[in-house]
Amino acid sequence: MLRLRRKSNAIELFNKTGKEDVKRVWMGGDHPVVVQSMTTTDTADADATLEQIYGLAMEGCEVVRVTVKDPPDAAGLPAIVHRSPVPIVADIHFDHRMALAAIEAGVAKLRLNPGNIRDPKKVAEVVLAAKARGIPIRVGVNMGSLAPDIEERLGHCAEAMVESALRHIEMLEAHGHGDIAVSLKAHDVITTVHAYRLMDARLRDRNTPYPLHLGITEAGLLRDGTIKSSIGLGILLFEGIGDTIRVSLAADPIEEVPVCWGILKSLGLREKGFDITACPSCGRAEISVLDLGRSVEAIAKLYTAPVKVAVMGCVVNGPGESKMADVGVAGGKGKGAIYRAGALIGTYPEEELLGALRVEIERVILEKYPAYRHEVTLVT
Structure with missing residues (x-):
C-alpha cells in the first residue's frame, strides 16, 4: 500500500509571457507528480527546438527543459518561451549571464548549480533577479558536479550530494529566495535512492520541505535506462518521495515521456491513456x-x-x-x-x-x- 506523499511546498511554473492563456503547472504540495523531459536540439535554433517541445507536449510532457550554454542559445530563448505550449526550464551551469538572459526571457524556472558560479556577487545577482520575477530555481546536483571541497572530504557518495545540495540551498535562502526545487542524481539506482531518502529527511528536519525532482542521470540507452529509471524512481515514488520526474535516456526525448507515464500509472499516481x-x-x-x-x-x-x-x-x-x-x-x-x-x-x-x-x-x-x-x- 502506498504511503502518503511527503509534505512539500507547492511551486507554480509558467512562462512569463504576459499572455492570459499561458500554461500553468503546479509542482509539489497536493498536486500530481509532474512529467518532465529535456530537448536535444540546438536552443539557438528556436524553430527546431519548438518542434521538439510540441512533440514532447503531445506525448504528455508537462514541463520541458532547454540548455542555455552561450549567447546564441540565450538569443533563441525569448521566441521559445513565448511560443511554447508548456513551461520552459532554462538549464544553466557556469555563466551567470546566461541565467540573467533566461530570467529576462521569462522562463518558468531555472535549473542552477550555484556552486558552479563561484563569484558570490554573481550568484546574488542571479538569485535576486529570479526572485524579483517570481522564477523558481532548481538546485540540481549530479554526482559529477559536487562542490570540490565536499568531494575531497566525502568522496563520491550520497552524503556528498546531499551536503552539496544543502550548501546551494543555503545560498538561495540567504538572499530570500524560497521557491526552490531540489534534485540529486547519480547514474546508479542505489546511490540515487539513498541520496533522495537522506535529503527528504534533512529537509523535513529543517522544516523546509522543498519539492524533489527525481531522476537517474545518464541512465543509459532505451532498454537499460528504462529499467534503471523504473526501479529507482519507482522505489522513491512508492515511498511517497518525489514531486516531478524525468527519465534520462540516451534516445530521442520523445521516448522518455511514455516511460514516465508508465511508472506513474503502474503506481496508481497518475492516469493517462490505456x-x-x-x-x-x-x-x-x-x-x-x-x-x-x-x-x-x-x-x-x-x-x-x-x-x-x-x-x-x-x-x-x-x-x-x-x-x-x-x-x-x-x-x-x-x-x-x-x-x-x-x-x-x-x-x-x-x-x-x-x-x-x-x-x-x-x-x-x-x-x-x-x-x-x-x-x-x-x-x-
Missing part, C-alpha cells in the same frame, strides 16, 4: 498475442481516456483477467471473444474483432470516463 494487460503467451494460445497486443496499442493511440484493457491469447484466462479490466479481448482460432467485467459480450470473426473491440472501448468511455466523451467517434 492501461493494457497482456498475457505472456503459452502453448494454449491460438493466435499471436504479440500481434493482438500491438493492434490494441494502435487503437490506444487514438484515445487518452484511462481505459483498462486485458489482452489474452485464449479463453482460459480471458474471463478472469477481464474482471479486473474495463474490457477484455481473448483470441481464438480464427475468432475472438470480448468481455466486460468478466461477462462475455460476444464472439467475433478475426476480421471483425478489432472493430468490435473499439466499439466496446468507446462504450466504456461513455459509461465510466465521461470526461473523455469528446474522443468517442463510433458510438452515439
Whole structure:
C-alpha cells in the first residue's frame, strides 16, 4: 500500500509571457507528480527546438527543459518561451549571464548549480533577479558536479550530494529566495535512492520541505535506462518521495515521456491513456498475442481516456483477467471473444474483432470516463 506523499511546498511554473492563456503547472504540495523531459536540439535554433517541445507536449510532457550554454542559445530563448505550449526550464551551469538572459526571457524556472558560479556577487545577482520575477530555481546536483571541497572530504557518495545540495540551498535562502526545487542524481539506482531518502529527511528536519525532482542521470540507452529509471524512481515514488520526474535516456526525448507515464500509472499516481494487460503467451494460445497486443496499442493511440484493457491469447484466462479490466479481448482460432467485467459480450470473426473491440472501448468511455466523451467517434 502506498504511503502518503511527503509534505512539500507547492511551486507554480509558467512562462512569463504576459499572455492570459499561458500554461500553468503546479509542482509539489497536493498536486500530481509532474512529467518532465529535456530537448536535444540546438536552443539557438528556436524553430527546431519548438518542434521538439510540441512533440514532447503531445506525448504528455508537462514541463520541458532547454540548455542555455552561450549567447546564441540565450538569443533563441525569448521566441521559445513565448511560443511554447508548456513551461520552459532554462538549464544553466557556469555563466551567470546566461541565467540573467533566461530570467529576462521569462522562463518558468531555472535549473542552477550555484556552486558552479563561484563569484558570490554573481550568484546574488542571479538569485535576486529570479526572485524579483517570481522564477523558481532548481538546485540540481549530479554526482559529477559536487562542490570540490565536499568531494575531497566525502568522496563520491550520497552524503556528498546531499551536503552539496544543502550548501546551494543555503545560498538561495540567504538572499530570500524560497521557491526552490531540489534534485540529486547519480547514474546508479542505489546511490540515487539513498541520496533522495537522506535529503527528504534533512529537509523535513529543517522544516523546509522543498519539492524533489527525481531522476537517474545518464541512465543509459532505451532498454537499460528504462529499467534503471523504473526501479529507482519507482522505489522513491512508492515511498511517497518525489514531486516531478524525468527519465534520462540516451534516445530521442520523445521516448522518455511514455516511460514516465508508465511508472506513474503502474503506481496508481497518475492516469493517462490505456492501461493494457497482456498475457505472456503459452502453448494454449491460438493466435499471436504479440500481434493482438500491438493492434490494441494502435487503437490506444487514438484515445487518452484511462481505459483498462486485458489482452489474452485464449479463453482460459480471458474471463478472469477481464474482471479486473474495463474490457477484455481473448483470441481464438480464427475468432475472438470480448468481455466486460468478466461477462462475455460476444464472439467475433478475426476480421471483425478489432472493430468490435473499439466499439466496446468507446462504450466504456461513455459509461465510466465521461470526461473523455469528446474522443468517442463510433458510438452515439
